[in-house]
Amino acid sequence: MKQRYAVIVLFAMIIASSLTSIGSYSATERQVSEDMDRALALALEEQQSDVISQDTIRTFNNHLQIAELRGKATLAVDTRGRQFKAYAHCSEATIFSLSDQRLSAVLWMITIFWAAYYLYRRKKIVPLLANMTHYGGLSFSESDGRFLDYQGQILKLTPMQHQLMEMFFQSPSHSLTKTEICNALWPKKPYASETLYTLIRRIKPIIEEHSDLKIESDRGKAYELKIKITSPVL
Numbered sequence: 001m002k003q004r005y006a007v008i009v010l011f012a013m014i015i016a017s018s019l020t021s022i023g024s025y026s027a028t029e030r031q032v033s034e035d036m037d038r039a040l041a042l043a044l045e046e047q048q049s050d051v052i053s054q055d056t057i058r059t060f061n062n063h064l065q066i067a068e069l070r071g072k073a074t075l076a077v078d079t080r081g082r083q084f085k086a087y088a089h090c091s092e093a094t095i096f097s098l099s100d101q102r103l104s105a106v107l108w109m110i111t112i113f114w115a116a117y118y119l120y121r122r123k124k125i126v127p128l129l130a131n132m133t134h135y136g137g138l139s140f141s142e143s144d145g146r147f148l149d150y151q152g153q154i155l156k157l158t159p160m161q162h163q164l165m166e167m168f169f170q171s172p173s174h175s176l177t178k179t180e181i182c183n184a185l186w187p188k189k190p191y192a193s194e195t196l197y198t199l200i201r202r203i204k205p206i207i208e209e210h211s212d213l214k215i216e217s218d219r220g221k222a223y224e225l226k227i228k229i230t231s232p233v234l
Contacts, residue, residue, distance in 0.1 A: 021104035028099035036088035039063035137211035175224035
C-alpha cells in the first residue's frame with residue numbers, strides 16, 4: 001500500500017473510532033437524562049412538596065430505571081427564576097462508564113495496531129530512501145542502481161526497462177527523444193522503432209502500478225515521465 005493511502009486509512013480509522021465513541025456516549029446521555037427527569041418528576045409528585053429532602057432522594061433513586069445511576073445522580077434546585085425548578089444531573093464520567101464502548105474500543109485497538117505498523121514500516125523505509133533521487137513515488141539510488149517504490153520494495157524491471165528508467169531519472173526534464181533512447185539502448189540496430197514501442201508498452205503498467213508516474217508520448221517522437229494528475233471528484 002502506498003504511503004499516502006496508509007495515512008488516509010489511519011485517519012479514517014481514527015475518525016471512525018471517535019464517531020463511534022461519541023455516538024454511543026450521546027445515546028447514553030439522552031437515556032440518562034430521560035430517566036433522571038422521569039424519576040424526579042415522579043418523586044416530586046409523590047411527596048407533593050417543593051422541598052428536596054432525604055426522602056426525595058430515596059424516592060428519586062427508587063424510580064430510576066438505570067440501576068447504575070442510583071447514588072450517582074445529583075439533585076439540585078435552580079434559584080435563578082421565580083418558580084421552583086429542580087433538576088437532576090450526573091458527571092460525564094458516569095455517562096461514559098454507562099455507554100457501550102465495546103465497538104469503539106475494538107476500533108481503537110485496530111487503529112493503534114495500524115499506527116504502530118505504519119510507524120514501523122516508515123522507520124524501516126526512511127533509511128533506505130536516504131541519498132536517493134525521488135520522483136512521483138519512485139526512488140532511485142545511483143550508487144547501486146536500484147528503484148524503490150513507496151514501500152521500499154525493489155521495482156522488478158528487465159535490464160532494458162531498468163536502463164530506460166535510469167535515463168528518465170537522469171534527464172533534468174524527465175523526457176527523452178525517440179532517437180536518444182534508440183541510440184542508447186540499441187546503438188547497432190538501424191530500425192528500433194518497433195522494439196521501442198514494445199518496451200514502452202510493457203513498462204507503462206509497471207510504472208503506473210507502483211508509483212504516481214506515467215509515460216506520455218509526443219506523437220512517437222519523444223517520451224516523458226510525468227506525475228499523474230488525479231481529477232477532483234465533484
